[in-house]
Amino acid sequence: MKKSLFLNIDFIMQLLMFICCASIVFYRVVVLQSILLIILSILVLIKNIKSFKLNKKNWPFITLGIFLSTIYIINYDQSISLKKIGESLMLFIIPVLSNNFFITNNKIINKKNLLIFYSICVSFLCLYIINFYFYYSPHHKYDWYLARFFIELFLKFHSTYIGVWVGVSVFILIDVLLKIKNNLLGILSIVIMIIIQISTLLILNTRMALYSIIIISLINSLLFLNKKQKIYGLIITLTLITSILVFTNRYKEDTLFVVKNSIVNSPRYPIYYCSLKLIKDSFWIGNNPTTLQTKQNDCYTCLHHKELAEKDTNSHSQYFDFFLKGGVFLFIAFIIMLFHKLKYTLQTKNYLYFSISLFFCFAFLTENILSRQYGLFIYFFVDLIFINVVFDEAHRNNK
Template sequence: MITTYIILFYIKDIPNHHFDWYLVRFNLEQQIKIHGTYISLWISIAFLFITDYIIHLKKIKLKYGLIILQLTSLMSLIIVNSRMILFSTILLSFLQIYFYFHKKIKTYKLIIPLLLTTILISLFSNRYKDDILFLYKNSIKDSSRYTICYCSIETIKKSHYLGLNNETIQEKLNDCYDKYGFKELSKENINSHNQYLDFFLKGGLVLFISFLSILLIKLYKSFKTKNFLYFLITLLFTFSFLTENILVRQYGIYIYLFCDILFLGSILGNKSHCCDKIEKS
């Protein structure tokens, strides 16, 4: 439903956005009152679910219908334009196909369409072209993303890697933005835009290592048990955390917990409990 709504809204809103991708996302967020990152996460997770279902499905006619649904999902992801999530979804969906068909399909047959898809989407949206042009004409140090990351790391160092009071973090980041001439960032109270750095700022080295360890354990366990869908969804979050503070809002926490509730028990089963049941029976 959400993918159809996004596509219809995009078409209806053409007189307002005139194919400007920045305005498209802004207008959409104003309409549905949800940040584009969280919309993209839900769609991306659904995309991986459906891809997994298509892979195991034997009814060919139903597959065609689901493939059409996947195409509408991809279109909506392009419209919302959360770059990291969009490209992660493309990469992970190809990886998903590889996991199940690696014995039948040669690797290069997947790499070539993956590269072509990535290039086409990059050329299709002016958001990516603007980024490429900016980096061509300017140093990466002149970008706001670099400054946000640099100021976050500087603030972490000044806290001696022990974390800070949550109420003072934004103030210290704003001081750093102003120091390097990015006053528009401080005016908008831009946070670290990186979940790893956000936890490092709030809880220091202990929270950072704990959070990273949880992700690595889930990746290891899901891959070892061949629960590839959970492995790929965890990878999706791992990539998304690099560019957004997903877990600072309820939307992000709900999505993250929803996936863990569905899958975590399947990779952390209590073997001793199972054995006890067999012995008693």
């Protein structure tokens, strides 16, 4: 007897991924995202744990997950350590078990449709932000700082994470745009979504997301595209650069600040100074995560930056965060894992996953992306979809 579609584990997992995407529109439903991610993780383990084999490609991911879990077991009490261990499993181990995640006979549930659906959901979120921006224009009078303050205050969503969600979506849309042929309506729809999403990044002044999109677009245009696609890529890149310079004042202010002031006066200086100081003090084994924030706050206070201490400001760098918590060995394991992603995505010619992986590498420079649910969600979502191309020969060349 033919198995019911809704009893098929592949269908259930991929349907849950669509529900995860839909939750983006209702972005405050963090609890729902957490539950869905946990269910997905369990299903992936049930389906693939027996066929999993350790090899030279996946050992950095497994090592990093075990390393982090060990740190959490040692330093946290049981209730917190279990949560943290679960996060490390979702981030670094479970995705490498997800072989053949999208092999299914159902035509509705597939990778391309899921990615487009994700971008559509992000576009709806962007439209909501744009509408809010113009609705509150009498209050912020189009001042970028006040506008961002109002958006983050009332929407209760750090713009950095919106920037990461949107950045991933922009690369997906560009990839789809370059592959569309003889479909004017499809091309127009994709272009409109790109414009909406880039406009949101400009409104929020998410510098790292915008800079990363520009740099990665240039890399792709110069190295990986054919002559016709290079022209499109360069046009998109130049349009982005022009838009950023024309429609926002933040980058002009940043440039003037660097010219007129010492780097010591930069708002990021005390954050990175204290992070590097604590790294130096515990270079080999790292700091106890439960007392790390207290040490950082004490350092901020010594530098006469009490406002940073009062806000419990973290290291604002995922690289620093792992170095601080696990020392040089955890830091090296994290770097090797990222290097493996970039290396094998290039070897398998999956330029979309390469672009998104490089985008995360840039995003990790300025924010602890993997320390919050919003960042954990998008990182897990991307890897669960794409990481097979690193390990499976059948996924080469975007097949």
